[in-house]
Amino acid sequence: MAASAATLVTGRARAAQPIKIGVLTDLAGPYADDSGKGSVVMAKLAIEDFRKMNAGLDVELISADFSDKPDVAANLAAQWYDREGVDLIIDVPVSSAALAVANVAKQKDKVAIFNAGSSALTGAHCTPNTAHWAFDTYGLASTTGRAVVEAGGKTWFFIQANYAFGASLVEDASSVIEASGGKVLGTVKYPFPETSDYASFLLQAQSSGAEVIGFASAGADSSNLIKQSSEFGLANGKVKLAALLCFIPQIHALGLQASKGLLVSEAFYWDLNDGTRALAERYAPQVGGAKPCTIQAGCYSGVLHYLKAAAALGVDNAKKSGAAVVAKMKEMPTDDLAFGKGRLREDGRKIHDMYLFEVKAPEESKKPWDYYRYLKTVSGEKAFRPLAAGKCPIVKA
Known part of the structure; x- marks a missing residue:
């Protein structure tokens, strides 16, 4: 090659x-x-x-x-x-x-x-x-979980890709949500990669009554979940949608009309x-x-x-x-x-601050790639997994 x-x-x-x-x-x-x-x-x-x-x-x-x-x-x-x-x-x-x-x-x-x-x-x-x-998955999940709970999003329901990566996102986010005073009402797992139709899973999440629906997925799955959520009208102001792993190129590809109101965590934003x-x-x-x-x-x-x-x-x-x-x-x-x-x-582990953003509505965007509204900073020392919890073999007890 x-x-x-x-x-x-x-x-x-x-x-x-x-x-x-x-x-x-x-x-x-x-x-x-x-x-x-x-x-x-x-x-x-x-x-x-x-x-x-x-x-x-x-x-x-x-x-x-x-x-x-x-x-x-x-x-x-x-x-x-x-x-x-x-x-x-x-x-x-x-x-x-x-x-x-x-x-x-x-x-x-x-x-x-x-x-x-x-x-x-x-x-x-x-x-x-x-x-x-x-x-890392812990930093993204914990930042989203902690910051959203502190902002008032106390009850959560997860739509999870049914493989190890999705399970890790839910586990990491749930531990922080509960430690911060929130509650996870449930989780539904979709088969990966066998499906791209998330209607039944989105309806189950909506019927849970949770204030926040979290997407524990990545790549095209995340994009499709966000797009179909918009089509079903889930992001109606009463329910917040949070993507545990989503980067700005995906928002660019989806467009603001489909992704407006979505909560995302990032370590970097070009206009920060x-x-x-x-x-x-x-x-x-x-x-x-x-x-x-x-x-x-x-x-x-x-x-x-x-x-x-x-x-x-x-x-x-x-x-x-x-x-x-x-x-x-x-x-x-x-x-x-x-x-x-x-x-x-x-x-x-590189330690630096993490940030919670909300995706802007189309009319709020003033220039190309002007997609995020800053909501909250979570310090790196809080965002990433505690040193002892990782059980890294090269770290002295």
């Missing part, structure tokens, strides 16, 4: 070998809008910004499509690490593939930074060579502050005017922090041991345009 390569940062005092970064992503599949070319562009922007801090460190970037398959991802990772001298692999927005690459990174003593969903990456499957960056707007302004011309989403912002933030740590450690030492670079990343606070100030926790 071909990979594209370009040397992006050069300086007068060249290192003997460049730091080499590989964006392993979905360039043509169902996650291409959330990651794909946008993730590559954001990695390039991070390298440009790092150059302003350290013009003497060479950085080379390559990218490839792993076809959303764990075996393809693991094979590409091994090839990159062994034959092409890649020091960092970033993105891998599919959990099963990220878990496969994590094993390879540990075996080769290289670095991998993930923008996939599964919180197992900082739990039972954590390693000293990996970091989990933009979000001056820093995010400046980043989006540089990004948009390279992707046909689109705005970056949380996963793509994770590539910017992760690459930038990795390069800061590699420079602090020294290029030779950084190339010698990926675990040493990750350890240095954990020592240094994170700070960038995408997520602001934060830290990389002992288990590899």
